Amino acid sequence: MAFVSGLKCRECGRESPADPLNVCDFCFGPLEVVYDYATIAEVVSRDRIAAGPLSIWRYGDLLPAESDDPVDIMAGYTPLIKARNLGRRLGLNNLYIKNDSVNPSFSFKDRVVSVAATKAVEFGFETLACASTGNLACSVAAHAARAGVRAVVFIPSDLERGKIIGAAIYAPTLVAVDGTYDQVNRLCSELADNYNWAFVNINMRPYYAEGSKTLGYEVAEQLGWRLPDHVVVPSASGAMFTKIWKGFNEMACLGLLEGVEASSFGPDQNTVHHPAVTTRMHMAQAEGCSPIVSAWDKDDARVTPVRPDSLAKSLAIGNPADGIYSLRVINNSGGTAYAVPEDRIVSGIRLLAETEGIFTETAGGVTVSCLAHLAEQGAIKPDELTVVYITGNGLKTQEAVEDEVVNPLSVRPTMTSFEAAFLN
Ligand SMILES: *Cc1c(COP(=O)(O)O)cnc(C)c1O
Ligand SMILES: [Zn+2]
DSSP states (O other): OOOEEEEEETTTOOEEOSSSOOBOTTTOOBEEEEEOHHHHHHHOOHHHHHTSOSSGGGGGGGSSSOOSSOOOSOOOOOOEEEOHHHHHHHTOSSEEEEEGGGSTTSBTHHHHHHHHHHHHHHHTOSEEEEEOSSHHHHHHHHHHHHHTOEEEEEEETTOOHHHHHHHHTTOOEEEEESSOHHHHHHHHHHHHHHSOOEETTTTTHHHHHHTTHHHHHHHHHHTTSOOOSEEEEEOSSSHHHHHHHHHHHHHHHTTOSTTOOOOOOOSOGGGOOOTTOOOEEEEEEETTBOHHHHHHHTTOSSOOOOOOOOSOGGGOOSSOTTHHHHHHHHHHHTOOEEEEOGGGHHHHHHHHHHHHSOOBOHHHHHHHHHHHHHHHHTSSOTTSOEEEEEOBBGGGOGGGTTTTSOOOOOOOSSHHHHHHHHTO
16 A cells, blocks of 8 residues: 655645656656655554565555555665674774665665556556666666566666676666766656656656665664664765655654654655754765765755766766755755765775675775765764665676786695695
């Protein structure tokens, strides 16, 4: 059962029916899902969530699609790991890793796509499409396979091999566009007006984006229905960043958190900030594409688009759709934003691998190096509960590290040969 009452413009506040629609007819502002929270509050409970499926659909009451038969390849329910070694290295005693690199198609995008695909099938679409920085292509192709619908996915042609193969294996129509992600996205927006396809991050965007709220819910549930003091989140469009915050606030307002009184959502449910939500939201971008961080640095309420040139291709969105909304979240939460130097991306990947045994992609390298920076600056105190979101898998971006890792010892199958190499 989905408790959606419609869509609402984030700029002018006008409401529209819950259709496959992402911009306001009146002012072209972005649309967001509106819920009937009064009814959700009657239905939802910690026990009901805990008894649900071991995927994002355990939070089905808070997602904008019918959860009875979702397009579910088991996105979500990923591990939250106490990071003792990395914590020791950084002087943090209460550090956790949300390891979303182990999702079915190896990135957090499975959360958003599972919701968008379910909604697309509900609307009767027969083609699932997207403009992708890489991981989205993999996830859309995988979910389309599961749903038995066609997939048409668009990627920038300079993508890593692991992402091209990681999408191609599900046999979508894969279109490599000679251009940046922002150009791919513009092309897809034109196509969305002319083809009756469900572009998960264009005409399905209001529903799609809601899937990222589960990154907030899960962390709260895994911490015993409590929220962290700090989170560190990598951002491209900024959508995930805003939705983790929204998820935390929904949990608080619905009375699902330990020791927190339920409260009403107020007149604008999508900007609600429950006073018990004191988590500081820290955004990580890579220096080669950091339009949101630049705006935050300059205390500018607008985001000036940039042309990306970064190793972290999954974060390379020069014109971020949720940029201004994520700036508000940074400010409302007392968080910060940091652009990681390009030459710290691989060191972040290596640090996580060598301390915690987790191989993340370039976006994760950005996140870990941002965390290290925050710890060094004293923005995070040693005992504060901190969660760092690792959103994608290192096997997809092997190019980034292949020249940096140690080569194997080459030996003949004899003891002498081994010892000659090993004892050297
Ligand atoms: C897409 C992506 C992000 C950023 O998501 P946004 O919601 O666009 O900010 C972060 N990490 C990885 C691995 C991604 O693929
Ligand atoms: Zn509007």
